[in-house]
Amino acid sequence: MKKIAVYVTGGVACYKTVSFVRLLQKAGYQVRVAMTKAAQEFVNPNLFASLLxxxxxxxxxxxxxxxxxxHIELADWCDYAIVVPATANIIAKMAQGIADEVVSTSLLATAQPTFVVPAMNTKMYQAASTQRNLQTLKRDGVKILDPVTGLLAEGYSGQGRMPEPTEIATWFLSxxxxxxxxxxxxILITAGGTQEAxxxxxxxVNRSSGKMGxxxxxxAQQQGAQVTLVSTVPALPVPTGVEVIYVQSAQEMxxxxxxxxxxxxAVIMAAAVADYRVKNPAPTKIKKHSETLTLELVKNPDILKxxxxxxxxxxxxxxxxxxxxxxHYAQQKLIQKNLDLLVAxxxxxxxxxxxxxxxxxxxxQPEQAxxxxxxxxxxxxxxxxLAVLASKLS
Known part of the structure; x- marks a missing residue:
């Protein structure tokens, strides 16, 4: 049975979350709830406790x-986390990594797929800062259900109204x-640029940052894969649940x-592998003895081929x-290296x-546009x- 952590924050619409929780239960999911202090001003926690x-x-x-x-136990327990409703405040905290109360702290500790359902006044939703924060969350892999246009608590219409519980449940479960x-x-994935001494x-070195890998x-890990990452960039944070092997040179990779x-x-060779390496790296630092320096380079192994x-x-x-x-070069590489998919x-x-x-x-892809x-x-x-890769693996 899949386990879902529902985080309730202090928007007027949080009363609808009660119905949303019931829909998750009816669909066969195990649910637990965490609430901010502001949310408790609208809905008594005992109501959720009696349901759960x-x-x-x-x-x-x-x-x-x-x-x-x-709060750490809840983050570790769940398979999925959803914030409903998500106020501008919690969205800002999530985007900036702020952990100053129970919901934001638990969310910061959550490595599982996370979903957000914003609900707020239309001016707050359309504010440049809120839109920046939402874009940050999307870049971090958070799934967001846009609010709808309708009558707001302030008495006028605008975008910011939380969708009905059935709409949220349909989207989330899908x-x-x-x-x-x-x-x-x-799945084996390589990342970063190799470094040749x-x-x-x-x-x-080359300019690859490793961010794509x-x-x-x-x-891939969020989609259920067992991922091994062969990386040349230890400075980047390793995604939770991913096994990492650090290397430097093309030969080590x-x-x-x-x-x-x-x-x-499957293998995804996202790393930028150096085509050449120095034939005889110097055992000590090379000093500036002349105006020019000649390095003899030899070809590296073509790992992909x-x-x-x-x-x-x-x-x-x-x-x-x-x-x-x-x-032209992509089509050549696809054929010459016997690939199933080439990303250019x-x-x-x-x-x-x-x-x-x-x-x-x-x-x-071979024989496809x-x-x-x-x-x-x-x-x-x-x-x-990964959507194309999944279709090939299936």
């Missing part, structure tokens, strides 16, 4: 049961039933990938970062790609890539 047959979380310093910290498209699939101080890892390859269902040659049951996804003739993007553009939070890609995925944040791009 267990206490409602109302205080950050609620007495511990069996040594458990209540989202979570389609969420686990990659359930129990084993010149001497103990200097490296040959990490977005893919987070989205090759070793890690080939070791895991036979056990996985090697995977394509060894491929059995795996679905193999490659990336192509190009500065010109994108479609134009890294000459300053608004997408390396280092950016956004991307725009074209998806290439290319699919343009228009500019969006990398979390949204990851969802589009």
């Amino acid at each position: 047959k267990e206490p409602v979380l109302t205080d950050l310093f609620q007495p511990m049961e069996q040594g458990k910290i209540a 989202e979570i039933t389609s969420e686990q498209k990659l359930k129990n699939k084993r 010149i001497d103990p101080v200097r490296l040959i 990490y977005a893919l890892a987070k989205a 090759r070793q890690a990938v080939l070791k895991t390859y036979p056990q996985v269902d 090697e995977l394509g040659a060894q491929k059995e049951q795996q679905v193999l996804v490659g990336f192509a970062a190009e500065t010109h003739d994108l479609q 993007n134009d890294v000459s553009r300053k608004d997408i790609g390396f280092g950016s939070n956004d991307n725009e890609v074209i998806l290439f 290319p699919i343009l995925v228009a500019k969006a944040d990398k979390a949204a791009i990851a969802q589009q890539i």
Whole structure:
């Protein structure tokens, strides 16, 4: 039985959450509730407690049961979290990582898929700060149901009214039933740019930030996959539930990938692997003795091509970062490396790609027309890539 944590914040519409909880129960889900102090001014926690047959979380310093910290235990317990209604206040706290009362603290500790149903005055909803916060949540992978236009508590109409409980339940249940498209699939993802030593101080690197690979890892894990991430960027936070293997060079990445390859269902090679490395890295720091310095480079192993040659049951996804003739080079790479899907993007553009939070890609598949995925944040791009991957794995 799936477990859902419902977070109730202090909007006038929070009385509707009672009906929403009943709909979840009727659909066969196990539900627990946490409420802010403002929400308790509108709805007595005892009403939820009587429906749920267990206490409602109302205080950050609620007495511990069996040594458990209540707000952390709720975050760990649930499979999904939904904030309904979500005030401008809780949306701002979630976007900025503020944890100053029981609901915001528990939400900050929640690694599971999270959903938000905003409800507030139309001027508050349309405020630039609220819209920025909502965009931040979307980039973080939070699913949001837009409020509807209707009569508000202030006596006039505008967008900000919370949808009816049946509408929320239909949307939410539809989202979570389609969420686990990659359930129990084993996926290997690479991220970042490899680093090739010149001497103990200097490296040959590229501009890859690793953000796309990490977005893919987070989205795949949320969709039920068992994810192994081979990464060159330890500075980025590892998505909860994802196993990470840190490497530096192309040769180290090759070793890690080939070791895991036979056990996985799919590989997404999002890392930017250096084509060349220094033949003989200096054992000590190279000093400035002359006006020029010559480095002899040798070719690195082509990991993606090697995977394509060894491929059995795996679905193999490659990336192509190009500065010109994108479609021509992408089609070549798709065929030459025996790929099932190739994700190509134009890294000459300053608004997408390396280092950016956004991307725009074209998806290439054998004997199919290319699919343009228009500019969006990398979390949204990851969802589009994984939707195609899921269709191939099914």
